[in-house]
Amino acid sequence: MTARAIAAAVRSGTTSARAVLDEHLARIEAREAELHAFNHVMRDDAYAAADAVDAAVARGQDPGPLAGVPVALKDNFCTRGVLTTCSSRILEGWRPPYDATAVSRLRASGAVIVGKTNLDEFAMGSSTENSAFGPSRNPHDPSRVPGGSSGGSAVAVAAGFTSIAFGSDTGGSIRQPAALCGVVGVKPTYGAVSRYGLVAFASSLDQIGPFAADVTDAAIALEAVWGHDPMDSTSIAQPLESVVAGLGLGVEGLRVGVVTELTDVDGISAEVRAQVGAAADALSAAGAKVDNVSVPSTTYGLSAYYLIAPAEASSNLARYDGVRYGLRTPGSDVAAMNAATRDMGFGAEVKRRIMLGTYALSAGYYDAYYGKAQRVRTLIIRDFARAYEHFDVLLSPTAPTVAFELGAKTADPLAMYLSDVCTIPTNLAGHCAISVPYGTGEGGLPIGVQVLAPALGEPTMFRVAQAIEASRA
């Protein structure tokens, strides 16, 4: 059942939020031990929220556009009084003293928050295997990863645990797991959704976005959380054009460019390329003008990202010092306590990124690494701007391959990083992109096609995504 159907039924009194929750908790009960989507299920809080929605309906009040809709949140969203771990030992047991803005807005829209989902520690990873609490598994084949870092949220929607889930996307962490799990995932324009209360990884790249079973639900979920927030100085102040209003307008006359550098290159599997081609053909048949386009500097995106994101992370994660949150490992003085706490509390990938970022920012290397990466970021923005002079949206794969086996890339960080090669340029540019499930590959596993659009291009991006979805066999 879609989120919009649930909300309609709950608002009209045809069903109750409590009954909807019962049904979803039963599904979680049946498969959670196998899939590990959640770090914790908020059963009591969820029933309290569901009962409040039902009470509002009984009083004749409208609980909101997500009335009674079960929602899962990546465990890097601050939830007041509820464990927020970022799948890290360093935050184990920490309960935030406030709600993230996205969380407050979801509550105000009648959503029922069911639990906090598993992630790669501090959102650093592409498989959810970097979680301190063990990996999540792909519902289509539990021997495979769900992708990451928002793997638990993708699993929650793909397994029917919740209708909607939210994640954060710094280099592909919503879109790549959405592709690998066969659901829709959206990385909105930078600044469209408030980051207040999202535990920071790389602040110039991080953006909150939804997962849903279809494009329309994803649009509804996005509109529930986005818009200006005075608590986030980087949130966009201007009113945002509705994406829901534009759904169904079709793609007649829209110009769609297939990005050569992100599609027709080594490392992208033939079956994934074939699905991008099929989606392009479908858009063409629906009246869009489709052509290939070169965005040359995107080939440097991966290298630039793995300097910029770790550099920002090394600064953001300096706050985990054994003083204000969670874990402390004793030491003879403050400096020894800081270092011992951080060695004990952080997992290998987080340490690797902190080390990489600290190195890229350190005296003697700043210009050659971090400074260069920032200049590449300018080149990527310029190249996209040139492409968008001729095209309304761009098309590419979301991920290079279907979901891989657990353990396949854990010993080789660089191979893991390459999972994000198609998604990273969007974050560097601050643009928006969406992954839409389109066909299957090896082992019947889902493939995702990515639609990219310029900043605030969401209305057109969603129209194109919906046309791709509508053309599926």
Place this chain on the structure above:
Amino acid sequence: MSEPTPHLTRTDVLHVAHLARLALTDAEVDEFTRQLGVILDHATDVAALDIADVPPTAHPLPLVNVFRADDVRSSLDRDEVLAGAPDAAEDRFRVPKILGEP
């Protein structure tokens, strides 16, 4: 501008670990020396670009001095904040000594 060091040494890793306040084990130092070397090798494509004339982008939005109204508002609840800390005393975060004995 000098070219970046192509291969990271153990000494580099220990120096960076100190800057990052990470008390790494010997095994971690070995592993990171190798892995960070591979990642930095991959980044040489960027490091080698001759793009000194291209301005850097630190942030995707052209934001300068974002202000909000100077309203008095309640802040986070002190007890709730301190409840999340590893150690607290007298309404403050409690830390080990930061200076040697007098």
